[in-house]
Amino acid sequence: MERVADPVEQATAVLSKYPLCDRCLGRLFAGLGRGLSNAERGRALKLSILMRIHAAALAGQAPGYAKEVLTNMGQTAEGLYEQLFGSRPERRACYICNDKLDEFLESTPEKVARAVREWGGTTFLVGASVDPEVVQREEKLKAEFKLALGESIKSEIKREVGKRAQALGLRVDFARPDVVVLVRFPSGDAEPQPRRLMISGVYRKLRRDLSLSPREPSLNPLTSRLLEMTQSSRVGIKGLVRDERGVRALGLGIPVTFLLGGSRVRSAPPEGTVIESEGASLEVKGDAAAVADEDLSRRVRVYRCVIYAEGASPAEVKLAAESLKGREARQKVMGRTVSGVVREAACNIVGDLVECLISLDEKLYVMELVSGRGSEPSLSGLLGKEATCVEADLLGVISLR
Ligand SMILES: [Zn+2]
Structure with missing residues (x-):
């Protein structure tokens, strides 16, 4: 039978070559142990290694890699290092995150919460953009030591920032978030992503001297009203083949969908709402996505x-x-x-x-x-x-x- 890889031995091999913070070490073994944070995993591995080295040293058999491994463990191993080698270990930053990840996870959720509230939302989703060099270092390390149970730093950032922002009173919504906030590692920027709001309904027009142009919708009083209501910067129309000047649009009206870009308002007005401007109106109806996909032919x-x-x-x-x-x-x-x-x-x-x-x-x-x-x-x-x-x-x- 093939020998099962031992995580403590694997972690020892990694630390004999690379300095890693608790979180980045733990993330390489994210598939092991349930309900643990990566920081806990990393710390547990470091403590196990530390005790093995200590036990061996007490028996007069300190392994050759002890000095390097203890140095690469950082603070956790400082005491034992001093005891064994009579000096303080050299300080080394985490090979993957450069000691930035813990601080990032502390400070970013508050920025996310602020961004969501500024956009007038209560539900959100976190997207993450990670410096490609950081991702590369992590990938290289996993490949070098054949570590198959790791998680990516991007996925950890999304999960941890999301969890902590929820603790600040927001709600994660994977399907239809009010705001998607993109966080960047390591810079710590948190940017709300422009999103598109769709409002579907029935367009009617009582004045013969006005028309809504599918090509230049923003020049019309009704679309100006929609832009203002939803605090959007752009508007497009689906479903309106033409709105003839001189022809009123009455009765059943024209089913249309307005696409509002860069909208600061999170959802369409409720069904039945009538938005009016200068003799034209939109009666809000049902599922915007379905109407927008209708076959016009x-x-x-x-x-x-x-x-x-x-x-x-x-x-x-x-x-x-x-x-x-x-x-x-x-x-x-x-x-x-x-x-x-x-x-x-x-x-x-x-x-x-x-x-x-x-x-x-x-x-x-x-x-x-x-x-x-x-x-x-x-x-x-x-x-x-x-x-x-x-x-x-x-x-x-x-x-x-
Ligand atoms: Zn790290």
Whole structure:
């Protein structure tokens, strides 16, 4: 049977070559013993080695490595060293952490707690960034002595700083922390990480003279309001294919997700909250992530259009408009060619005008479908006369399922 590696012997071999603090020595054996801190493991190993050396020395058989090992143990072995060699041992800093880790773990949790509170959060998660040279030294040591049960310094920092910051009244949340704080070793910096807040809901617009541009969302009063509310620095929109100027968005509205960058506010307003600004509103709804991932190619826009055609009777307009139902349309709008299906067209005659409910694939433009500019087929084309949409309202954007 293969001989099981003895941790005390392994630790002796390591300390005969490298000075290590209790914590860094213990971490190399982190898989051994339950419920111990690495500092306790390291101290236990040092004490075992110390007593072995002492016992051997009392029998007149102090091992050749005693001087080096006791020196590399640091403070723990000072007394015995003095007794055996008649002088004080040379002071050596920890090979891995340069004697910085204990002090770091003392002072950093308070910085983390301050950072979380400054960001207005109560739950947090610690991320760690460790100087690559420190990591390299630790890896090299594990490889040199074939130590397979160690833990990384990064993992110890995350765990210990997290545990101590919790003791300061914060709560760790692995799935959805209010703030992720990145701590850097050895500098001791603690930086809250910018995070992205998603707010999903239904967008509606009562004013015809405003529109929300998916490309420049920050120029709109509603998005300015969202930026201000969430103390964010950037905003993006998912789910808004277009918000036409001149067209109100009513009824079911447009499902959208606002992505707010660098947000200082930890969570979206509760479902049902209505955020309003200058004739536009967002009614907050459900799970932001699900809405943001929705397949836009399967959405349909439902419009109410009031149509007038010079030289055509309302009855002719109604007939022609309703014949668009089920037709596939190709449109060239703003240099792009799109195609889609007109799903529904149902009209009512109201005096000289015709009011139509038209639903069409989201890619298609309803104004062009009526006027004929770049659209085949179109209402103007079918009538042979110029038709215009006098007034249009978007009644909803819905998913085809
Ligand atoms: Zn150390």
